[in-house]
Amino acid sequence: KQEVTQIPAALSVPEGENLVLNCSFTDSAIYNLQWFRQDPGKGLTSLLLIQSSQREQTSGRLNASLDKSSGRSTLYIAASQPGDSATYLCAVPSQGGSEKLVFGKGTKLTVNP
């Protein structure tokens, strides 16, 4: 059974700092991995999707890496801003390329001005 863990559960940093969020999963036979952002009381917004054949994906100040063999992914946020404050969730297919996703509980990020 696929399980996803995100560490830390919460993180508070000053504005401008570079930071890393971690995601680990138990079954490394995944087709891809996704990172989402959730603002309080809102739905999820897709940030990045990394295919299993890729090592990383970049979008603006965000960079996500994937190490399938070790069952880990990181989301790197450069030059953090108060607007980055949100909960970040990672998700992987429940099995191989399954269309059903398993989510981590997320990391709640607070960027202080």
Add this chain to the structure above:
Amino acid sequence: SQTIHQWPATLVQPVGSPLSLECTVEGTSNPNLYWYRQAAGRGLQLLFYSVGIGQISSEVPQNLSASRPQDRQFILSSKKLLLSDSGFYLCALEYGPGVADTQYFGPGTRLTVL
């Protein structure tokens, strides 16, 4: 691009009352549709998913049910709500069929059962 509507946005219901939450999508045809629940401290839990009209897969045994009467409509129902049904319900779509791809989420419905 796709748009996902959910209503109502918030709902307060007494224990034992029925429930109907609706999700409709625009901008795509034949999507995979999903119902998730997000409860405090428990993360995002997949409840149901559908790959087409009338095709529903249940992931968690419970007093909830789902239906897909039209291609772009997904309904979550209950005949009798429990306190444990409280949570934030999210509808999502994926451009199916095939392997897992980006999922797009609606704005959610906050359900409080008293």
